[in-house]
Every structure is written in C-alpha cells, then in structure tokens.
Amino acid sequence: MTRIDFYVLPSSDLQERLQTSCRLSAKAWQQGINTFIRCQDTAQMEQLDALLWSYPPERFLPHNRYRDNPHAPIVLGDSIPTLPQPQLLINLATQIPPEYGLFERVIEIVVQDPQHLNSARENFRHYRRCGYDPQRVEL
Template structure:
C-alpha cells in the first residue's frame, strides 16, 4: 500500500503547483525513484515538460512525455500507464488515479484555489475510504 501525501501550498498560483511537482520529481529521481507526473491535461504536460528543462539552470532531470518514451526516469502523462511501477506518482489530475497501488508513494499537490481545494478534499476522503492513510504536508 503506497504512502499518500497531500502537499499544501499557501497560495493559489497554478504555476507554483507545477514548479513544486518538478522539485519533487527531481528530489525523488536523485533518491533513485522512478517518477510519473500525471498532469490534468495536455497543456499541463506541455508546461511540465518545458519547466523540467528550465526551472533549475544548474541541473538536469532526465524526463520524457509518455508518448516520447515511457521508460525515462521521470515520465509526464495524463492517463497512460508508466513503464515502471513502485516509484512515485505526482497526481495533478482532478481525478484519483485508477491504480495507486502500483506506486510506493503518491503525492497530490494542493493550492488555495477554491475549486482545487474541493477536489483535493474529496480525494483525501476517497483515499481514506479505500483504506489508505493520507497525510497532510504544509509547504
């Protein structure tokens, strides 16, 4: 059963969610985990792909969009299945992942946008109903 965490941001800037996703992906990759970043849509995936190239000028995080190579250490997609299981899932999608048990860890990134707060509160309840013990992490 994966560890499920909700990382709570203090603002409502949607770009900050993407930046934190990139930071967490880099940290997990450096720790030896494979990472799947599940964007809300193709625009999110495009923004994440661009941000992973540029958000930190002194480092590189090897990544691919799912359609360009699902076996990269960090993969960005929407509803595709990553090539590697048992790593980290960063879920930015408004729906719960269909198969969270494929991962050793699931992170949902929450900001203070009212609609997103509602979605993430429901995710928190659904994880609990499924037997997970989600934790809240304030950033």
C-alpha cells in the same frame, strides 16, 4: 500499502503546483526514484515539460513524455500507463487514477484555489474510504 501525502502550499497560484512537482521530481531523481507525473491534460503536460527543461537552471532533469520514452526517470502523461517500476506518482489531475495503488507513493499537490481545494478534499476522503491514511504536509 501505498503511502499517500498531500503537500499543501500556501499559495493559490496553480503555477506553484508545477514548480513544486519539479522540485519533488528533482529530489526523487537524486534518490534514484522513478517518477510518473500525471497531468490534467495535454496543455498542462506541455507547460510542465517546458518547465522541466529549465528547472533547476543549473541542472538538467531527465524526463520525457510517456509516448516518447516510458523508461525515462521522470515520465509525464495524462493517463497511467504500464510502467516498468512504478515508484512515485505525482498526481496533478483533479481526479484519482484507478491505478494509484500500483505505486509505492502518491503525492497530491494542493494550492489554495477554491475549485482545486474542493477536488483535493474529495480525493482525501476517497483515499480514506479506501483504507489509506493520507498525510497532510504543509509547505
């Protein structure tokens, strides 16, 4: 069964979500885990793409957009494509993709923005209704 974690940040800054997704992607890559980061839209995907080119400053994280290279260790997209080995999904979109059960693990990154908190709470309840036991991790 898919493991689902909600990483809760103390900040209300939405940019912190992107930076945290970079840190989590770097850690996953070091462990040989294929990661798909689902972005809310093209604008967020562009922001994250630019951030991944410079994060961390001393290292390169091999990533690409799905349409450019779906086999990259870190793949960015705004919808869930068919992936060769879906392991980790970092969901930055407000809604849960129907394909989340294909992944071994799903991470939702939560900030203290009121609108974002409401969608995160709804996602948490959805996972529970579907029989999952999402865990809350305070960062």
